[in-house]
Amino acid sequence: MSLRSEPMVRAQKFEDKESLFTREVREQIDTWVAKYPAEWKQSACMPALTIVQDMNGGYLTRDLMDQVADYLDMPPIAVYEVASFYSMYEHKPMGRHKICLCTNVSCMICGSDNILEHIRNRLGIGFGEVTPDGRFGLKEVECLGACGGAPMMQIGHTYYENLTPELVDQILDGLE
């Protein structure tokens, strides 16, 4: 990276910020903006994308990314760069419940292959796919830092550890 200590600048600021998102979303983004120096609003780009993704049912659109750029006075390309670099941003619907299954070394050693097989058989989908009713999506993720409870998966904000096929059934049955 080149050495730059100033934020990426935008030729023309978007003035009508109140037309973006909803008031609630703007307030949520503002709590993040307040954490960084005034000239570094772009530091809130990642949390802002997360907030609007959650608001939009779990995925981003070009329009939403553009609005984040408008809101934070960033060039749209800078927002696209961030949105395409990090794995937690989705660019297509991933279902009401995105099942993030870890298959990295510790989970693999402890049987994540069997868990994957079980989920595949139960839901009829593979990685990157969504059930026809839109209830579940399945995603392969890299180590989520819970190897002591391998095999594990994350759905929403919750970690589920020491998975067995029976436990997976219980968890999925409990989700609408």
Added chain:
Amino acid sequence: MVNEVCFRTLHCDRPWRLETYQSEGGYEALKMILAEKTPQEDIIEMVKQSGLRGRGGAGFPTGLKWGFINRTAPGEKYVVVNSDEGEPGTFKDRDILRYNPHALIEGILICGYAIGAATGYNYIRGEFWEPYERFEEAVTEAREAGLLGDNILDSGFGFQIHTHLGSGAYICGEETALLESLEGKKGQPRFKPPFPAMFGLYGRPTVINNTETLASVPDIVRRGADWFREIGVPNSGGPKLFSVSGNVVRPGNYEVPMGIPFAELLEMAGGMREGKRCKAVIPGGSSVPVLPGEIMMDVTMDYESIEKVGSMLGSGAVIVMDDSNCMVKVLERIAYFYYEESCGQCTPCREGTGWMYRVIHRIENGTGRQEDLDLLDDVAKKIMGRTICALGDAAAMPVASFIQHFRDEFQYHIDHKKCMV
């Protein structure tokens, strides 16, 4: 001696609460410093004397890092915490954030005082929602108790801590990638020098330390550098959290003195599941060279002992494998990980990680060629030392070591088109 520092509150009910932490001597170090107006250089000297080395994986001496900051430079300086725990096999920082967040807060405050900073950012990986909430609660508790914020305990020293959430990228555990990410960009590592001590967050002097590193600091100040250093062995001061995972009976985090024999650690984790043989161990997270079980049985868990047998202590993530594991398959998964996580900035890493993965994948799937093992060695050698950050080396080292120690297994796959396990 178990759970003495970062896990000191673990035996208590609700170990994450402020009152619990204080009942175990928490915030006494900070109060002492503020009351006595301890000179900044004395604190830095104390951390140097303690032998504390960066717990995130690189093992760089912490006091030395703090000493690089020009404390008299005008303008902002920052403390940044690396809680972007993502090295496969590592899950210790998650538990510090969940069970002893105040130790981290006190560590950040002491660091901030020592380098003359007034703001700290804790960069927590985005998947860690529960740890994030726990840490935020602790920040609120500390603030309400007057231990954090403007004019702490009427001392004239003020400090703010903010939490930042990542969004899924292993590379952001690399310190300069993390700073880029905190500035709202793609997490691509910066070329060094200049180092973060000179040019860090927002171009300002910055100390960036791992969660466990900073959470160890309060006890160094409170109980003394000698006390801490002597828990460990020469050049590996203090206790360390080891995240033990894989085919063991009780996987989990164990905070034990550096220099503990591996065999003893394995026993603490309940030994091998079903009494199987320990075939291989990755002693410091997936980026470090693998070692055969029989070599590990004679090793102690400290920087020098593990280096002597050709691997590294890394983040202290000990992945234990029994003889039901195919080493080709394990390496294939590790290679895929680095291919997936390479940021794409440097050609040897961007291209090399994919190349290595594809070759290992074809060996695993029975279409390997005789020349593949030499090819893998060659590609790995050509990545080593030729990239901006250590991810390239981290991708290359496992490949070379798996082939070195388990060449027979790879050769069998190529010759017989199937697995010998």
